[in-house]
Amino acid sequence: MTLGVAAVLLMLGGYDPVQAAAAMLRGSVGSWNTFVSITLVRAVPLLFAGLAVALAFRAGVWNIGAEGQLYVGAVAGVWVALTFTDLPGPFLVTSALTASVVAGGAWALVPALMKLRLGIGEVITTILMNFVGIYLAAWMVHGPLQERRGVFPQTDRIVDAARLPELISGTRLHLGFALALVLAGMLAFVLQRTRFGFHLRAVGASPAAAVVAGRIDTNRVILLTFLASGAIAGLAGGVEVTGLTYALYEDLSDGWGYTAIAVALLGxxxxxxxxxxAIFFGALQAGAGAMQRDAGIPAAWVDVVEALVILAVLGLDRIRAARVGHHAGEEAL
Amino acid sequence: MSQVELALFLESAVRLGIPLALAAMGETITERSGVINIGIEGSIIAGALGGSLGAIAFGGAGLGVAFGALTGLLVAFVFAVFAIGLGADQIITGTAVTIGGLGMTGALYQVVFGVNGMELSVPMLAPAAIPWLSDIPVIGSALFAQAPTAYFAYVMAPLAWYVLFKTAWGLELRATGEAPVAAEAAGVRVRAVRFSATLFGGAMAGIAGAHLALAHAGAFAENMSAGKGFIAIAVVALGRWNPIIVLFAALFFGGASALQFLLQALGFDLAYQIFLAFPYILTLAALAGWVGKSQAPAALALPWEPNR
Structure with a gap:
């Protein structure tokens, strides 16, 4: 249905939807190398940020701040990579990633405390923190961390020892992808098999009930979840700069922190x-690039498709829920 | 600091605050009904494009603003169908509407004006100085020599306050946002109230977008909303869900944004990006300073299903 709507919109825009789809497929899954070097590489930050958002949402923590947390993570990672260049290889890159985890967590601490101590909704505060984080990164690449010649708004490239190794030789896919998969496995385990995971899900289902029934310290669960979510989003930034770009740019993220909300929901x-x-959205973005290059269709169309996909899933989910509710009601009678 | 500098600062504070005030006032009404629409960013950008195209098509900025309001309302309608009609999660629906609105306007703009986005110049919404009032020293030109949309905001603030707190309809709206179950029991059509409050918010956001394109820039540009919808949501909280305080909160944020001009004029040499971040930091501090737990409508963001 989504595809149909998208096709009609494209036709109304004066484009050939078949040509668009062909370019899209070619640019995302056209060959093994395209799939690995473009689609999977695009998917890595979406994966980390998507995991961050999913974890938070499971606990009912509306962390819309992955974008800002990602940027401060990237800043911290690059700073460590540029500063402690004497550290031997594995230590330097590990330190850089640790710094990005800490920075992302610290960025989430502010809205977490504002929520728990002052009762201010995290939707608003995390959005505001996004802007502060984005401008912080912009300031860094124009000011303190600008490349040596001071011409371009970016940092110097980080040394080899600070870079994540490639995962599949001959492609651009780096170790970050594997890290993300391991992290996903860990999170699944924590959520399903541990006491904390149970508490987290209970708080997400109903904070009031969690307090009464399980004597769960909801504030502690919310705080820890918020920090973990921020830390993972920070890692998204750290992995991107150490695995792919090797430098910090002003517009490092293409709204990944927001796309991550869709990734988490659809997942x-x-x-x-x-x-x-995350891989699906990675393919969409990879395909969008090809669509623009080969078929002359603005990449903005992919955002339209993205929005349609989210709405379609939301709508189907609600309609299904309504049907199930209906049946349940009949059985109860 | 000379009086001229102060007057210039105030003028830009109001100019930057007005689109926020318009969008935030609409969102105040929406949130009072228990709906948080973070998709007003999509309504703003749609209003900017709709306003521009309308102004060109009808050959006048005034009709452009009306058309901008209509496009903003249409985007909010999509949000309302999913978030209210189907009871989908409001935050996620709002995110989708924002992404879609930004993408759709960008794509349409390139369809109409070519991939490189041929410079689109539109009839401007010229400032209209109010005789007499605009002659008041210092604040006169800041407040009363603005585009007509600014005066619309000044009038809407007390009007929205009156409707919200002094009329039966306002009572129903607030009841819907505080205790939908009780409101329904009392005969209020909760969904209908939320739907109309959301459409109103979308129309106001559309006007804010049209103002950006027609009164500020004199052109449409992709992503020109630049997160103003998100800021407007913060402004609503800062203004304690009260349309009059919201107007002042928007001007406060405008003032914080305009501070860069003032401080630069006074010789402070701070990095540009720090100036840009300043209003957000100040808003966070202001929120921490004086917005309490009990302020937000109790049923905000909670989907609601009629009791059958």
């Missing part, structure tokens, strides 16, 4: 699902 807020949807 059913489950780590395994997030892996699938």
């Amino acid at each position: 059913g807020l489950r780590p395994g699902g997030v892996i699938v949807t």
